[in-house]
Amino acid sequence: MEKKNDYERSLKQHYQRPNLSVIISDALKAAGKQINSHEDTAALDEFHMRGRDATRELARLAGLTPDDVVLDLGCGLGGPARRLAAEFGCRVTGIDVMPEYIEAADMLTQMVGLAQRVTFRTANMLDMPFDTESFDLVWSQHTFMNIEDKTRLFAEIHRVLRPGGRLAFYEVLSGSETPVYYPVQWASDPSINFLLAEEELIEQIAGAGFEQTHWQEMSAECARWFQNVVDRMGKRPKDAPPPVALNLVIGRTTAEKARNTARNLSENRIRVVYGVWRRS
Template identity: 35%
Template sequence: MSTEESVAAHYSRGNAEEQLLGIVRAAGGNPESFSPAELHGADQLHIGGAAATTRVAERVGINAGSRVIDLGSGLGGVARHVAHECGASVHGVELTPQFVDTARSITERTGLSGQVSFSQGSILALPFGDDTFDAALMVHVGMNIQDKDKVFAETARVLRPGGVLAVYDIMLLGGDIEQYPLPWAATPEISFV
């Protein structure tokens, strides 16, 4: 099994969509139509949740005219948040098929399908032409990417001149190697902090 297949398998546990809809139901919301905020950040699989996403988007300068790529978009929480809060158009690329299906379904239920789309694939080989996006976000994804140079080269290719890549991630700056299992890796074979 390749590293990417192992990463996708790691994240393909449980029924994420039903868990997210359960959060909406438990708060008294309608699981067929709700705002992204009703998920209370459960769809943003990173430290700091929605508040961190807002800070990153503000620092990047994302606004209503921005075309954004969300690298490793997970359940789509970052993409929906940026579209809803900033008015940007966002495309998420995600390795895990189950997450792509969930992201699309939740996005439809939040009424953001006109602004947010998703494709299943590798961020090591982005399915877009050169100079397509104004900004790229990579939120808690790098810890599962061994070939970071390739990700950065692909991202630079799809960003327009002057475009910005924002990386918000967990990094190991020295010291001991972490103890497994971790939220992003059960074993060291898929952990690249």
């Protein structure tokens, strides 16, 4: 129980952003930014490496269709969920443990008129408030690394998927070198960082009753992308107003985390992969 409380405290300390919706709407107003479509918030709400490109690529690999009913685990501010609904025509439910992320996700979804097809709930992916066999596709981008109990995670995913349903993910793995440099975007220290090696992750998912249909290494693309992010940050004039982007969520450690992730990737301390698996 004590261990569970320590974990939840660390997770909260790392991700919590009180008044996030107000911070976002104030920043949008100050920048005079009109929000008419899901594209207008992509810099702010795609909380993973390579942003919108990665979301579109994974959706194509997973063969997403308008008939799919999708569950987005650890949906953050809901950018990927809105993109899947707007560009692939499906219905999406997003869950996240952080209530203020869900509040912001609801606000942004209302703004772009997607609330009929995209809904959000505060919930833990280890104990999901959904009936058995409710979804055609479970989606996850950069969330497995915060979950220690992978056996329970994949059992829960298997439970909520229909037979033949797909699990599509874009996840960070441990690399050949240690340690990981902290802080990174998903953890301030090792207490909420639970990266698995490729063979460990494969064993866990296969053991839960899934068959692999696609596996793709994305580390080199992510390393190039992050190096670009770091270079652009370095060139920003010191007196420029902060961009309306992920820095609103990540906070004052945005640049340090970007540098660390770029270095972790280039030194093979972490890896990034796409995976698509089918539930038996």
